[in-house]
Structure formats: structure tokens, C-alpha cells
Amino acid sequence: MNNFIFQNPTKLVFGKGQIAKLTELLPDNINLMLTFGGGSVTKNGVYDQVKEALKGRNFIEFWGIEPNPRVETLRKAVKMGKENNINYLLAVGGGSVLDGTKLIAAGIATDTEPWEIVKGGVAKEQIPFASVMTVPATGSEMNGAAVISREETQEKYGFFGTYPQFSILDPEVTYSLSPYQIACGLADAFTHVLEQYMTTPGQSRLMDRWAEGVLLSVKEIAPGIKHNPHDYDLMSDYMLSATLALNDFIRMGITQDWATHQIGHELTALHGITHGHSLAIAMPGTLRILKEQKKGKLLQYGERIFNITEGTEDERVEKAIEMTEQFYRSLGLTTRLSEEGIGMDTIETIASRFNDRGDAFGENSNVTGDVTREILISCL
Ligand code: NZQ
Ligand code: ZN
Numbered sequence: 001m002n003n004f005i006f007q008n009p010t011k012l013v014f015g016k017g018q019i020a021k022l023t024e025l026l027p028d029n030i031n032l033m034l035t036f037g038g039g040s041v042t043k044n045g046v047y048d049q050v051k052e053a054l055k056g057r058n059f060i061e062f063w064g065i066e067p068n069p070r071v072e073t074l075r076k077a078v079k080m081g082k083e084n085n086i087n088y089l090l091a092v093g094g095g096s097v098l099d100g101t102k103l104i105a106a107g108i109a110t111d112t113e114p115w116e117i118v119k120g121g122v123a124k125e126q127i128p129f130a131s132v133m134t135v136p137a138t139g140s141e142m143n144g145a146a147v148i149s150r151e152e153t154q155e156k157y158g159f160f161g162t163y164p165q166f167s168i169l170d171p172e173v174t175y176s177l178s179p180y181q182i183a184c185g186l187a188d189a190f191t192h193v194l195e196q197y198m199t200t201p202g203q204s205r206l207m208d209r210w211a212e213g214v215l216l217s218v219k220e221i222a223p224g225i226k227h228n229p230h231d232y233d234l235m236s237d238y239m240l241s242a243t244l245a246l247n248d249f250i251r252m253g254i255t256q257d258w259a260t261h262q263i264g265h266e267l268t269a270l271h272g273i274t275h276g277h278s279l280a281i282a283m284p285g286t287l288r289i290l291k292e293q294k295k296g297k298l299l300q301y302g303e304r305i306f307n308i309t310e311g312t313e314d315e316r317v318e319k320a321i322e323m324t325e326q327f328y329r330s331l332g333l334t335t336r337l338s339e340e341g342i343g344m345d346t347i348e349t350i351a352s353r354f355n356d357r358g359d360a361f362g363e364n365s366n367v368t369g370d371v372t373r374e375i376l377i378s379c380l
Contacts, residue, residue, distance in 0.1 A: 001203060001204045001252075001253035001254065002203075002253045002254065002255075003253070004252050004253045006248060006252055008142065008143075008163065008247060008248050008249070009163050009165075010141070010142045010143075010163050010164050010165070010166060010167060010247075011025075011165065011166040011167075012141075012142055012166070012167055012169065012243065013025065013166055013167070013168045013169070014168075014169045014170075014236075014239075014240065015169075015170060015171075015236075016170060016171070016172055016232070017170065018168050018169070018170050019046065019049040019050060019053055019132055019168055019170055019173075020049065020052070020053050021053070021168065022050065022053035022054060022090075022132070022168065023053050023054060023055075023056075023057065025130065025166050025168075026054075026057075026088070026090070026130070027088070030087055030088035031058075031084065031085050031086050031087045031088065032054075032057065032058070032059040032060075032086070032088050032089070032090060033059065033060050033061070033062055033077075033080070033081055033084065033086040033088075033089050033090075033104075034050070034059055034060070034061045034062070034089075034090050034091075034092055035061075035062045035065060035077065035089060035090070035091045035092065035093070035097055035100065035101045035104065036061065036062070036063045036064075036065065036092055036093055036097060037063075037064070037065050037066065037067070037093040037094065037096060037097045038063075038064065038066065039063070040093070040134065040176065041092055041093060041134065043176065044134075044173060044175070044176035046092060046132065046134060046173050047092070050090075050092055050132060059090075060080070060084055060086070062076075062077045062080055062081075062104075065077070065093065065096060065097045065100040065101070066096065067094075067096045067274070068096060068147075068149045068156065068268055068269075068272075068275070069096045069097070069099055069100035069103070069148055069149065070148070070149050070150065070151045071103070071114050071115045071118065071148055071149070071150050071151075072150070072151050072152070073100070074100050074103050074104055074107065074114055074148070075107070075114055077100070077104045077107075078103075078104055078107035078108055078114060081104060081107075081108040081127075082108055086108060086127070087108075087127050087128075088127060088128050088129065088130075089101050089104060089105050089108075089127065089128075089129035089130075090129065090130050090131070090132070091129065091130070091131040091132070091164075092131070092132045092134070093132075093133075093134050093135075094133070094134050094135030094137070094138075095133075095135055095137055095138030095140045095275075097131075098131045098133065098138075098140045098141065098146075098164070099138070099140055099145075099146035099147055099148065100146075100148070101129050101131070102123070102126070102129065102140075102146035102162040103117060103118065103123075103146055103148055103159075104129075105123075105126040105127050105128070105129045105162060106123035106125065106126040106159075106162060108126075108127050109125040109126045109127050110124075110125050114148075115148075115150060117159060118148045118150075118157050118158075118159045119157065119159075120159065121159050121160065122159060122160050122161040123159055123160070123161045123162050124161070126161075126162050128165050129162075129164055129165065130164050130165045130166045130167065130168075131164050131166075131167045131168070132167075132168045132170075132173075133167050133168070133169055134173045134174070135174075135177065135181065135185055136169075136174060136185050136189070136235075136238050136239040136241070136242035136243070137184065137185035137188040137189060137242050137275075137276060138188060138242070138246065138275075139189075139192060139242060139243055139244075139245055139246025139247055141164060141167035141169065141243060142163075142164070142167055142243050142247035143163070143246050143247050143248060144160050144161050144162050144163045144248075145158050145159070145160050145162075145246075146158065146159055146160075146162060147265065147275075149268075149269060154269045154270055155269055156265040156266070156268055156269040157265070158265075169239050169240070169243065171232055171235040171236040171238075171239045172232065172235075174229075174235045174238070174239060175229065175230050175235070177229070179226070179229070179332060180274075180332070181274075182225060182226075182229060182238075183276070183277075183331040183332045183333050184274045184275065184276030184277050184333070185238070185242060185276055186218055186222050186225070186238065186276070186331050187276035187277065187279055187280045187328055187331055187333055188242070188275060188276035188279060189214070189218055189238075189241050189242040189245040189246075190215060190218045190219075190245075190327070190328075191260060191261075191276070191279040191280075191283050192242075192245040192246040193211050193214050193215050193218075193245045193250065194215075194257075194260075194283060194324075195256060195257045195258050195260060195261060196211060196250055196251040196254070196256045196257070197211040197212070197215070197250070197297070197301070198257060198287070198294055198297050198298070198301065199254070199255045199256065199257055199294065199297060199363040200255065200294075200296055200297060200363070201296040201297050201300050202296075203253070203254045203255065204252070204253060204254055207250055207251065207252060207253070207254050208300070210249065210250045211250045212301075212304050212305060214241050214244055214245050214250065215301075215305050216304075216305060217237055217241050218238075218241050218245075219305065219327060221234050221237050221238055221241070222327075222330065222331060223330070225238060226331075226332070255363040256363060257286075257361075257362050257363050258361060258362070259286055259361035259362040259367035259372075259375075260279055260282045260283045260286045261279065262354075262359070262361045262367075263278075263282040263285075263286070263350065263372055263375065263376065264278035264279045264281075264282045265278070266349075266350045266353065267281065267282065267342070267346070267350075270346055270349060270350070271340070271342060271346065273340060276333075277333050277334075280328035280329075280331070280333040280334070280335050281334070281335055281336065281337060281340070281379050282375065282376075282379065283324065283328070284321060284324055284325040284328070284335055284379070285375040285376060285378045285379040286362075286367075286375050287320075287321045287324060288321055288375070288378045289371065289374045289375045289378055290362070290367075291317050291318075291321065293364060293366075295313070295317055298316075298317045298320045298321070299313060299316055299317060299320070301320055302316050302317070302319060302320030302323070303316075305320075305323075306319070306320060306323040308320055308323070335379075336379060336380065337376065337379045337380050338380050343380070346376075347373055347376040347377060347380075348373070350369070350372055350373075350376065351369040351370065351372050351373040351376075352369060353369070354368060354369035354372050355368060355369030355370065356369075
């Protein structure tokens with residue numbers, strides 16, 4: 001196990017009716033701005049619950065943070081926040097609203113141009129913020145990451161160092177999600193674990209078992225959720241799995257991959273494919289092309305997650321990759337670029353972007369533009 005420092009400062013407030021706790025969770029005497037997406041919270045009762053909990057407090061509202069939040073929109077929120085001396089933000093929405101709010105928090109705290117903050121990779125200062133999370137998927141509610149898009153240049157990058165003070169997770173708010181949103185959320189959570197797990201075996205038994213626990217839970221609940229998306233216990237496990245999949249806990253002292261996410265972000269930036277869906281396409285490709293490098297872990301994963309115990313090592317590795325693709329398909333997602341009308345043009349664009357920037361992703365820093373081309377060709 002490698003040396004590491006672990007610190008996750010976010011308080012998690014989980015369960016039915018917990019949005020009502022907002023007023024006691026927020027400090028007194030703050031200048032508060034609420035941030036929202038396009039209006040889903042007004043249809044499912046979340047906005048009313050928030051308003052009720054904040055009765056007697058003053059606050060302003062910023063609406064219109066879109067899925068795959070754009071810096072062009074967030075600049076307006078930073079301006080509004082600065083003009084109103086805002087010193088605390090509350091994000092009410094999915095990962096996009098919260099990620100956008102993380103950039104707004106950093107933008108208000110400094111004079112640095114928001115896109116420069118993103119490109120800098122780490123936000124050094126920010127005003128405090130919290131969330132009412134309405135989509136189980138990104139883990140943004142309990143991690144320090146935010147992923148921001150720039151419309152002008154069709155780019156999408158993450159930056160780090162921004163944890164919410166607290167996040168409220170009420171599984172009942174997920175009842176209004178569409179089957180496609182749920183499929184993408186489950187795919188995102190599953191892939192987050194794979195990004196931290198699917199490297200080399202033998203680094204930490206504890207991290208392996210913990211990651212496998214989340215993978216098995218997601219695999220176990222997915223069919224039930226498809227048939228009964230209003231089952232409180234299933235949705236609770238889904239929501240908490242998404243948080244635990246990316247809140248730093250399963251990656252202590254181990255190497256990580258994340259090449260699939262880099263590739264997925266490009267597919268989203270260029271074609272608008274929903275984040276979790278982009279991963280369902282890219283992850284099986286990453287495994288196909290890097291199967292030798294990841295062989296030991298693929299064998300362990302195949303046995304422990306999909307009960308693959310028969311055949312030669314090569315056959316078991318192939319089977320594990322096939323079962324992974326099948327799992328994404330079982331959620332209701334396509335897993336091939338051709339099914340989304342994406343072809344060689346896009347593959348070449350992504351490969352040249354990575355090559356031009358000198359990118360080399362993955363646990364061995366060997367997923368260059370050329371390797372990405374191979375990965376994406378295997379996804380056609
Ligand atoms: O905008 P509104 O009207 O609120 O509608 C949203 C949006 O259209 C709707 N929605 C949200 N909660 C709902 C709901 N609809 C019905 N019922 C509810 N309870 O869902 C749509 C999508 O929401 P979005 O926030 O985009 O989804 P998600 O939470 O999956 O976030 C995706 C974004 O997070 C980034 C992705 O790249 C993408 O930009 N990620 C962030 C990460 C992080 N911060 O650590 C890691 C991830 O890997 C990911 O990259
Ligand atoms: Zn993700």
C-alpha cells in the first residue's frame with residue numbers, strides 16, 4: 001500500500017424527510033445563494049421542501065445550471081454572487097448543479113477567471129457551500145471534484161479541492177428520475193469503482209473488498225430498481241452506493257486508472273452523450289485494449305463479481321470483459337459508438353486532442369492518443 005493522507009470533511013445527512021434539517025445545518029448570519037438546474041426540483045416537490053426549511057431566512061436564487069455545466073453560465077452566477085456579497089452557496093439538484101456550484105464558490109472567493117480555475121486543476125480558495133443532491137451518480141455530494149464544460153471550445157475538464165460542508169441525501173427525491181437517468185447513474189457509480197479498482201491486484205485486500213462490495217451491491221440492486229424505482233430500500237442502497245463509489249474511501253493507498261473518464265468526457269463534449277452512458281461505451285473498450293496489463297485484476301473481478309471460475313486465464317478475462325459490457329446493456333444502455341452514430345471522425349478528433357496535449361492517462365500513464373484510438377475503434 002502506498003502512503004496516503006485521507007481527509008473527507010463532508011457531513012452526510014441521509015434519509016427520508018431530511019431536507020427539513022437544512023435550517024439547522026446552515027450557519028446563521030450568512031448571505032446565502034441557492035443554485036438550481038432547469039426546474040426538475042419544482043416538479044418533484046424538492047424546491048417546496050427547501051423553501052419550507054428556509055422559512056424566515058433571506059436568500060437569492062440562481063437558476064439555469066445545465067447538465068454538463070458550462071463555464072459560460074457559471075460566470076453569470078459568480079457575477080451575481082459577487083454583486084450580492086454572497087458568502088455561502090446551497091446547490092439543489094444533480095451532479096451538474098453541484099459541480100457548477102463548486103466553481104461558483106471558487107469564482108466568488110477569488111478574482112481568477114473561472115475557466116482558469118478549472119484549467120489550474122485545484123481550487124485553492126472557495127466560499128463554503130452545501131448540497132441537496134437529487135441524482136445518485138457522481139459522488140460530487142461527498143468529494144472534492146467538479147467537472148466543467150466550455151461550450152465555445154467543446155472542452156470538458158475536472159478540477160479538485162472543493163468539498164461540500166454537508167450534503168443531504170433523501171432517497172425519495174430519486175423517484176422522479178427517468179429510467180434512462182437511473183441507468184446512467186448506476187453506470188457512473190459502477191464505473192467509478194472500476195476506475196479505482198481495475199489496476200493491479202495485491203495492493204490492498206481491504207480496498208479490493210470494499211470496492212467489490214460496492215460493485216456487487218450495484219449489480220444486485222440494478223434489476224430490482226428497473227422494476228420498482230420507488231422502492232425506498234433499493235433507492236437508498238443505490239444512492240449510498242453512488243456516494244461511496246467516489247468519496248475517497250475506496251482508494252486509500254492504491255493506484256487508479258481514470259482513462260475511461262477522460263475518454264467519456266470527450267464523447268460528451270463532442271456529442272453531448274450523457275456522462276454515465278459515455279462510460280458504458282468506453283469502459284469495455286479500455287478493458288479490451290488493456291487486458292494484458294489488467295489481467296490479474298480482471299481474473300479476480302471475474303471470479304468475485306461474476307462467478308467466472310472455468311476456462312483458461314485468457315478465456316476468463318474475455319468473459320469478465322463481456323460480462324461487464326452485458327451489465328451496462330442490462331441497465332438499458334447501448335455500449336457501442338456505432339449505435340450512437342459516432343464513427344472514425346470523432347475517434348480521430350479525440351486521439352489528436354490527447355496526442356497534441358501529450359496526455360497519457362491510466363495507472364501506467366500509457367493511455368495516449370494512439371492507445372485511445374485503439375480503445376475507441378474496439379467500441380465501434
Ligand atoms: O436541470 P434540472 O431541471 O434539475 O434537471 C436535471 C438534469 O436535466 C435532472 N434531474 C436532476 N434531479 C432530478 C432530475 N430529474 C428528475 N428527478 C430528479 N430528482 O437530471 C438531469 C441530469 O442531471 P445532472 O446533474 O447532469 O446528472 P448527474 O448527477 O449525473 O451529473 C452529471 C455531471 O457530473 C459530472 C459529469 O461529467 C456531468 O457533467 N461528474 C462529476 C463528478 C464529480 N463531481 O466527482 C464525477 C463524475 O465522474 C462526473 O464526471
Ligand atoms: Zn463519472
